[in-house]
Amino acid sequence: MEELLALIALLRIEGIGGRHIRKWRKAWGSLEALWMPHGEKALPPQLREQLSNLSRLRREAEVIVQTCERLGIQIIPYYSSEFPPLLEEIMAPPAVLYKKGPHSLMGQPMVAVVGTRKPSAYGLKATEYFVESLIAAGVAIVSGLAYGIDAQAHRTALERGGKTIAVLAHGLDWVYPPAHRRLAEELLKEGAWVSEYPPGTKLHPLHFPYRNRIIAGLAHMTLIVESRVGGGAFFTARAAFEANRPVFAVPGDIFSSTSEGTHTLIAEHIAQIAYHPEALVRELRLHTERLPLPTNASDTPMPEDPLQAQIYTLLEKGSRHIDELCSLTGYSVSELNRILMHMEIEGWIRQKPGGFIFREVPPNAKS
Numbered sequence: 001m002e003e004l005l006a007l008i009a010l011l012r013i014e015g016i017g018g019r020h021i022r023k024w025r026k027a028w029g030s031l032e033a034l035w036m037p038h039g040e041k042a043l044p045p046q047l048r049e050q051l052s053n054l055s056r057l058r059r060e061a062e063v064i065v066q067t068c069e070r071l072g073i074q075i076i077p078y079y080s081s082e083f084p085p086l087l088e089e090i091m092a093p094p095a096v097l098y099k100k101g102p103h104s105l106m107g108q109p110m111v112a113v114v115g116t117r118k119p120s121a122y123g124l125k126a127t128e129y130f131v132e133s134l135i136a137a138g139v140a141i142v143s144g145l146a147y148g149i150d151a152q153a154h155r156t157a158l159e160r161g162g163k164t165i166a167v168l169a170h171g172l173d174w175v176y177p178p179a180h181r182r183l184a185e186e187l188l189k190e191g192a193w194v195s196e197y198p199p200g201t202k203l204h205p206l207h208f209p210y211r212n213r214i215i216a217g218l219a220h221m222t223l224i225v226e227s228r229v230g231g232g233a234f235f236t237a238r239a240a241f242e243a244n245r246p247v248f249a250v251p252g253d254i255f256s257s258t259s260e261g262t263h264t265l266i267a268e269h270i271a272q273i274a275y276h277p278e279a280l281v282r283e284l285r286l287h288t289e290r291l292p293l294p295t296n297a298s299d300t301p302m303p304e305d306p307l308q309a310q311i312y313t314l315l316e317k318g319s320r321h322i323d324e325l326c327s328l329t330g331y332s333v334s335e336l337n338r339i340l341m342h343m344e345i346e347g348w349i350r351q352k353p354g355g356f357i358f359r360e361v362p363p364n365a366k367s
Contacts, residue, residue, distance in 0.1 A: 001065075006031035007077050007095060008064055008198065009057035013050055018078065018095035020046070025079070029321030029356075064198045071199060073172050074099045081316045082106065089243045090217035092210075094196040100172045101192030103140070103163050105218065109284055110165070112142045112219035112240065114212070114233040115149025115226045116258045123226035123258065126250045127152040130223060133277030135162030139284070140191075142167065142219045144211060145180050149225045149233070154187055164191045167215045169207035173199040194218070209235050216240035221284050223274060224249040227261030234261040241270045246283050248274035307331075308343055315349065315359035322355040 010016050010024075010031070024044070025031050034047075034054070043051075050057070068075055076082050076097040084105045087093050099105065111134050115123060131141055131153050141157040143150040145166040157164035164187050170176055172193050175184045184193065196214060197207065212235050216222050222240035224247070227233035237247050249271035252259030265271035274280060302309040307329065314320060314328055326336055340357060343349045350358050 002032045002035060003030060004075065004077060005058060005061045005065065006034040008061035008075075009054070010034065010047075011095060012057050012060050013046065016046060018093050020044075021095040022078065026319070030324040030327065032327070064200075067173070067199045068098065071173055072100060073199065076105075081313060084218055086220070086243075087214065087217040090213050090239060091242055092213065093217070094214065096196065097214075098172050098195050098198060099192050101165075101188045102190060103165060103192040105165070105192070105194070108140050108163070109138065110140045110142050110219045111280070111284065112215045112222040112236065113149070113153035113225065114143055114146075114215060114222070114236050115224055116228060116231060116233065116261075117146055117148040117150075118258065119148045119152070119226050120252075120256065120258060122252065123149060123250075124152050127225045128156045130225070130250070130274065130277050130280065131156040131162075132160045134280065135160040137281045137284075140165060142215055144168070144215055144232070145175070145177075145184060146232070147177065147180075151180060151183060153225075154183055158183075158186055165218065166191070166193050167211055167218065168193055168195045169197070169211040170203050171195060171197050171199040171201035176203060208232055212236040213239040216245065217243060219245065221246045221248065221280065223247075223280065224262050224265060224271060225274075226250065226252060226256075226258040227265075228257060229261045229264050231261055234265070237261075237265050237271060247271040248280055248283075250274045303343065303346070303348055305339075307339060308348065311339070311343065311357075312348055312359060315357060319352075319356045319358045322357060325357060 007021060010021055076099055078095050083097065113127065113131055127149050134141065135157055140163040141153050142165045143153045145154065145168060154164045154166065166184060166187060172195050175181045212232055216236050216239040222237055222245060224233050224237050240247050247265065247270055249262035249265045251273055252262060266273055303312055310329060311325060314325060322333060322336060326333055340349060340351060344351060347360055350360055352358065
């Protein structure tokens with residue numbers, strides 16, 4: 001809990017983002033170091049200036065955690081086994097996700113379907129055409145709950161008995177736009193709401209492009225249905241392309257402004273032409289062979305020994321210092337060193353000078 005409180009508190013500081021936190025956690029071994037005396041630890045300038053505010057930041061973090069517990073919102077820090085690995089590949093990956101709803105963000109292929117807020121009848125029909133085929137292929141649909149194409153993608157997924165995830169640009173204690181409250185509650189039954197913003201966060205114009213990078217990052221593929229040049233869907237397509245994910249765009253009327261963005265994406269070789277749903281399904285299969293689906297921790301081979309399995313799980317999102325593992329497991333350094341030695345011999349982990357432990361994926365390890 002101390003680690004999580006430190007992460008949330010750090011994100012309350014203006015200018016601090018996911019890359020800062022990843023860097024500091026790697027250097028410190030644990031974000032809990034934020035609460036420790038700082039005489040022996042050189043803090044970066046951004047944090048030295050905040051020392052007098054740590055008590056306030058901690059209280060704010062505690063309120064956020066309590067609010068999430070009350071509202072049934074799950075907090076998923078980036079070092080959790082439930083944090084989608086695909087998000088690590090995007091521009092400025094978030095340090096934490098807030099999720100509400102039963103759908104896991106792991107283990108199922110996902111396609112982002114986004115587009116203009118003011119679609120034509122053709123755009124709405126095209127969205128339905130592609131989404132119903134993707135649902136039939138076992139795909140979950142990711143979108144932004146906005147007017148137009150986003151809402152049509154969510155509705156079609158629900159009507160076809162599929163799962164859909166809404167990525168929101170604000171805290172999960174409310175819904176925007178309010179007109180989509182019923183749609184949001186319907187998809188929440190088997191899907192999920194996701195945001196990088198804690199409860200209580202209101203809308204800001206900058207939140208939308210940041211939200212769009214998460215839509216692209218959660219998905220193995222992005223489909224753009226009608227978009228103006230420079231629109232939100234246009235940004236989502238570029239974010240997906242930069243993360244090395246396939247992008248498809250539905251061609252439209254050359255005289256329609258809502259097709260300018262999709263045609264530009266195709267012309268610039270950012271997007272392939274979405275001429276038939278089967279083309280997307282074929283590409284998705286190829287892509288998931290190259291980039292395997294994230295799986296739940298329960299699907300991962302584990303050491304038979306319960307303590308070794310605990311350590312192996314703790315190392316899933318990256319290296320940890322032995323002092324941090326001692327704190328998390330309750331074992332002394334000497335006891336843990338003995339266990340780590342056996343794990344290294346069997347091929348589960350490797351140790352580096354300085355006390356850092358790395359997880360391995362050994363083909364011949366005992367399972």
